Amino acid sequence: MSLFICSVCGHIEFTEVPTACPVCESSAEKCIRNDRIFEESTEKSKEAAIKHIPAVTVNKKCGLIPEQSCTDINVRIGATLHPMESAHFIRFIDCYVDDTYVSRVDLTPGVFAAGCFHLKTTGSKVTIVEKCNVHGYWNREVSL
Ligand SMILES: [Fe+2]
Incomplete structure (x- = not known):
């Protein structure tokens, strides 16, 4: 699954980049893709x-x-x-x-x-x- 992290508020969206972050309303350019964000914490x-x-x-x-x-x-x-x-x-x-x-x-x-x-x-x-x-x-x- 694709994971997109808002670099402003930390919110994660699944599957696709939102037009705006649903938590802080930052624009799509603020979202950074990292599909391994959960695995990285565990590792x-x-x-x-x-x-x-x-x-x-x-x-x-x-x-x-x-x-x-x-x-x-x-x-x-x-x-x-x-x-x-x-x-x-x-x-x-x-x-x-x-x-x-x-x-x-x-x-x-x-x-x-x-x-x-x-x-x-x-x-x-x-x-x-x-x-x-x-x-x-x-x-x-x-x-x-
Ligand atoms: Fe902790």
């Missing part, structure tokens, strides 16, 4: 996987918005919780349904390495991408 720090691969739980019964058919995607980074310190933290968690970007959770050292997405859209799979300021990009796909 650089194999032992880091347990703290970086997103742990994803799908909850089809949302407690917050029960009056609509909302699917909750709960994410924590990772099986062993990632630290959130000023020198080492998770910058963001991006969520995609069937390879189309739907939302981002921006994080700072003031919160835990976790987030929740309340999905309106239906699809067959969710992809979660997270970026660590030290260890780069990590991802996980789950079926809906």
Whole structure:
């Protein structure tokens, strides 16, 4: 799969270059192709996987918005919780349904390495991408 990384905000688009970044609206020229971005993180720090691969739980019964058919995607980074310190933290968690970007959770050292997405859209799979300021990009796909 082709991967295009926005050099301004770090967002990744799958398959093709967007006309504008859906997160920061930068133009297509700001997107740099690197199909191996996830492999590069794993190769650089194999032992880091347990703290970086997103742990994803799908909850089809949302407690917050029960009056609509909302699917909750709960994410924590990772099986062993990632630290959130000023020198080492998770910058963001991006969520995609069937390879189309739907939302981002921006994080700072003031919160835990976790987030929740309340999905309106239906699809067959969710992809979660997270970026660590030290260890780069990590991802996980789950079926809906
Ligand atoms: Fe990290």
